[in-house]
Amino acid sequence: MRNHIMTLGAAGILAVAAAAPTLAQEVNIYTTREPGLIQPILDAFNAETGIKVNTVFLESGLIERVKAEGESSPADLLMTVDFGALIDLVNAGVTQPVQSEVLNAAVPASLRDADGQWFALSGRARVVYASKELDLDSITYEQLDDEEFRGKLCIRSGQHPYNTAMFAAYLAKHGEEETKTWLQGIKANQARAAAGGDRDGARDIAAGLCDIAVANSYYYGLMASGAGGDEQKAWSDAVKVILPTFEDGGTLVNVSGAAVAAHAPNRDEAVQLLEYLVSDEAQRLYAEANFEYPVSATAEVHPLIAAFGTLQPDGQSLTEVLPFRARASELVDEVNFDTFGN
Amino acid sequence: MTISLWAVVAFAAAALALLPIIAIAATAVADTGDLWGHIVQFVLPQASWNTLVLLAGTGLIATFVGTGAAWIVSAYDFRGRAFLEWALLLPLAVPTYIMAYAYLDILNPLGPVQGVLRWVLGYSSPRQFRLPDIRAMWGAILVFGFVLYPYVYLTARAMFLTQAANVTEVACVLGVPRSGIFWRVALPLARPAIAVGVSLALMEVLNDVGASQFLGVRTLTATVYTTWVVRTDLAGASQIALSMLAIVLAVLMLERWARRNQRYAAAAQNARQMQRQRLRGHSAVLAFALGLAPIAIGFAGPALYLVVAAIRRIEFAGFSSSLLRATLNTVSVSAIATLAILSVGFAVAYVARIHAARWSATAMRLASIGYAVPGTVLAIGILVPVAAVDRTLGSAWHAWTGLPGGLLLLGSGAALVYAYSARFMAISVGGIEAGLSRIPPAYDHASRTLGHPAIGTLLRVHLPLSRSSLTAAGLLVFVDCMKELPATLLLRPLNFESLATLLYGEAARGTYEDAALAALIIVAIGILPVILLAKTSRTFR
Incomplete structure (x- = not known):
């Protein structure tokens, strides 16, 4: 019984510590893409802006989780490894539109939603x-x-x-x-x-x-x-x-992409991260570290891939x-x- | 007063265990259009057939290997027997998904086994000679069979040790030849115990997602995933999940049917041990080799492979800090969950002892029900109610303080503790109950007569005497929490990787080699309870 009480106490303290909103600038990503693949890009974003990036890899169940969490969801940016999954997010109503000159300039119109509900970030054949x-x-x-x-x-x-x-x-x-x-x-x-x-x-x-x-x-x-x-x-x-x-x-060609979550608590940071992800520097990293086709017309394909x-x-x-x-x-x-x- | 508190805890545990199943049932009644027709026509027949073949094959191998090994170490004495007796338990430390992933590499045409074979046979390229590909039903059956046989070995050996002595001697006197004793006496007597072991092993098969995915066997569990993820149809997935529960119930009924005769075993608990037949020369070597084979396949092979792969990986890429973090995460959450599961498990088992009534037995069985629900299914069932609580708390907090409300349960990892508790309560309740049943009620009476209140009796008699069963249950629960994958994947907080999810993530992007070290740590920690189990099962035979 004593154990039990101590456990409850410890869990309570942990819970409060973990759930308390922090004041530092941060952005939370729920992703169906294994975060190891994009970690170098997120690290570069953190180094440039000082915004902390938190991730959780949800191979399946991203929609269920965001839906279930509702307005309390800490998710800011939802990333998927596949176009279909990206549109599923939009259809499930867990995204919100984003209007950004930077995004519209970098991403060709065919690779983003006209209302800004989703944006493709990289492509592969x-x-x-x-x-x-x-x-x-x-x-x-x-x-x-x-x-x-x-x-x-x-x-x-x-x-x-x-x-x-x-x-x-x-x-x-x-x-x-x-x-x-x-x-x-x-x-x-x-x-x-x-x-x-x-x-x-x-x-x-x-x-x-x-x-x-x-x-x-x-x-x-x-x-x-x-x-x-x-x-x-x-x-x-x-x-x-x-x-x-x-x-x-x-x-x-299929794409990986992202959308801003409907209840994003850090919407501005999420948009800032999105804009960074289509910048020349990040698109170069997509190509160099990940060997994907960049969506931005100004970024280069990796030579190993260009050789195809x-x-x-x-x-x-x-x-x-x-x-x-x-x-x-x-x-x-x-x-x-x-x-x-x- | 204390007593009613116990009962409240027991019923709360039962309710919490039932909640996810109710949530799944509620999800399943949603409209799925004409999907159900498709599932019935094209998905269920094939997937059920695959699942049944896999269960039958695994059951057969686990029975054969587990019972055979138990008989060898119980009926014969030879050099190395004592080593085999505990080492045969080692595969318990290897999760099925790690076993599959190791053998995919070991038996690959470019891997070490086939390389040596080609060298011996004088072939230079795998194009000239290679073994059949392991990614098939037979491969999955072998992998599951050799990693899960210890469940049968454990129960069968306990039976051989406690029962065989008197009856085998009688059989000898009556002129049954030594070779006939196994088939005509020991095996029929051990049948219920074997069935219990097999049903435990089969539950593990039903719970698996990773191994059957790696090995290309489309089981019911796999189709739950597909329906949910590819067709984004949670209701359809819940329907398949509920159909799966039918199979689980069948397995459970097998186990209960087997336990019909268990009272028999209890009566013979203090029986003498069977006299072991001393083997020498060739037959001793043969017995040792036969006992060693399952250990080599189910443990030494994959463990050695992981060590080699981990060393190669460290040389190539160094030791990643994420691995250290994942180890700390895994150990701390598993430890908290284990404490919770032990405390609640003790309360539930204790209520059943001090109130031997129908309601307490029902509460105990309900609290244990999560073990019968595959982790994937349980995870969905937990997400819905837990998130609802989080939303309510979050908005209440927001209304009260004006600050944004976070996710108390999902954000803190408390949801994980809940999931592990629901899933593994059965191990704790079962182990502790078995331990309590060994304490004669006379001790309770003596303690009360000597003036100790109920609580004093608990603290001075029951708890100290349950120490070893608590330790054993605690270790088993801890290791199971540590290996747990599907619920952890869905319910963990931001920036939280456990060893199992780290490993799965690496496997998901196809970088198996990075996962070797995480797998090795899981296996290494998993060995601890195996050693303890070996020690306690020796003391308690």
């Missing part, structure tokens, strides 16, 4: 890693189900947002029947269970398990730069990156594709994409 032993220089998304890759393709879970975004774009272009056949073909091409992450694709190509893998562009940079160690460098050495296109279009060739984004906009996402996810279930074999 859904590309194909191909074995260097393979004589393959170009490929279309439509060819991913070709029989020449039977049992030779590696891909992560079909339900991962990176893949459902790709499938939704296909669905928007080709309709349900064709998409289903295509997904069945890709499933038949799987060399192993659709699991793990995008880097596993490169590793499995190096291991001879598959010939091609579907992955995001920046993972190649993270591996090839040696930032992940020699082992990963060896994986990237086994592959070359092809920018696939749709037969009648360009390459699939010129990126021709597909004409279909992200907003057009979005309504197809739920159906694409259902099709993944219908073809039993994530169960290997049968």
Whole structure:
């Protein structure tokens, strides 16, 4: 019993200490993107402005958490790793509009909401890693189900947002029947269970398990730069990156982005951080530390990424594709994409 | 007066444990359009089938390995037996997601095992020769089976030790050959104990998110995630979660069915130990090797891998300060939660002792119900009511002081303590109850007759005599809190990483190598209760 009382006491003190609002300038980020990826950029922001940045990585449940916290929510900036998730935030009503000359100047109109509910911060392409032993220089998304890759393709879970975004774009272009056949073909091409992450694709190509893998562009940079160690460098050495296109279009591009929370207690700091994130300096960091495509036209792509060739984004906009996402996810279930074999 | 306070605590504990389940049920009744039709047609059949195959396979391996190992160390004596007896518990220290992530690397075609194999067989490239890929149902079954068999080993061994002596001797006298005793006497007698162990292991399988995700097995738990996150449909996810509870209930019924015969065991508790058969030469080596294999697969392999990976990582990138912070966070929150769980658990078990009535037993069972709810599901169920309390407190604070109201429970980590308490109360209640049941009621009567009030009896008799069960329960709870992932991910405050979430974050961005050190610390701390468990289970046999 004594323990119990002491525990309650200790918890109470902790609670008061943690919950008391502080006077120092700060900004709180709820993010579905692993904060390690953007930490260098946040550190630079802190060094420049003195504003403290607090983060919590909520891989899932960001919306539920912000909604449940309601007006008491400490969240200022909501960041997502995927466009669909960004729009989900807006649809859930947990964001607020921001009007800023700086943001409007830096971010092209197609990569932000007209009302300022959301802003894209960086981009990446859904590309194909191909074995260097393979004589393959170009490929279309439509060819991913070709029989020449039977049992030779590696891909992560079909339900991962990176893949459902790709499938939704296909669905928007080709309709349900064709998409289903295509997904069945890709499933038949799987060399192993659709699991793990995008880097596993490169590793499995190096291991001879598959010939091609579907992955995001920046993972190649993270591996090839040696930032992940020699082992990963060896994986990237086994592959070359092809920018696939749709037969009648360009390459699939998805974005990471941010929105200011509806009840942001530090709204000004949140906008200041947003403006910093699209500044030349931060956009350079996105490209250099993270190997992403900058959204700002004035920032440069990293040489490792530029070596893939010129990126021709597909004409279909992200907003057009979005309504197809739920159906694409259902099709993944219908073809039993994530169960290997049968 | 004191007594009614105890009862209040017990009922409050039961209510707090029920609250998240009620919240999930309330979420599930929301309209989900035609999603349910899709789920019934395309999601549930496949995911349920996968889950059942995984449960059956894991159960089979855990039973086979756990029972076999328990029999070897109980029925035979050989050099190294004493070591095996406690070392067989070591896989308990390895969380399933760490086991999966280690074996993905160890058994990868570019990894050490296949490298050596190729070298031995004279192949130069994995393109010429490689083993089947572990990312499959069989891989998941092996991984789960070899990391979860200790649950069966623990219960089966206790049964062999307490029951086998008298009956095996009778069987010997009646002419049953030594080899027949296991199949015809010991195994049938140990069946209830084995079922209890298996049901514990299966609960762990149902709770897992990480390992099945890494290994590409689409279980029901995984589909709860997908439905919630990809389709942003919390109501649909809650519906699947509720269907999952049906499977959990089935597993629990298996356990209760098995316990029917437990009184049997209690009667034989003071039985002599079985005379061990002395093995020499080849058979002694064989017995040792058989006992060593599960330890090598379930513990030594992954632990060694983590040590090597952690050293390589420190050489490459140094020791990160975030790891130290995460360790401190993990230890302090787990310690606070453990204290809370032990105190409440003691109160609940104590009420059931001093008021042996239907209501107290019900309160005890309800307070333990969270163990049956997978962490992912529990987390959603806790978020909703806890945030509601926070909102109310926040606006009250704002109205009173004019200052902005913060989040008292979510912002302080108190929500985490609540989640851990709801989830792990069963371990504390069960362990303490078992400890209390070993104190004869005559002691209570003697103490009261000698003039001690109820509280004095508690402080001078029950608490001191419960010390070892409190310690054991405390350590188990502490380690479980430390390993807990899904609820921690959803409910932690800003800037708060635990070792498990740090590890998960690294894995989420595909930098497994950075996670090795965090995983190693989790495993290292997890060994402590295993050692204690080994010691106490020896004293109490």
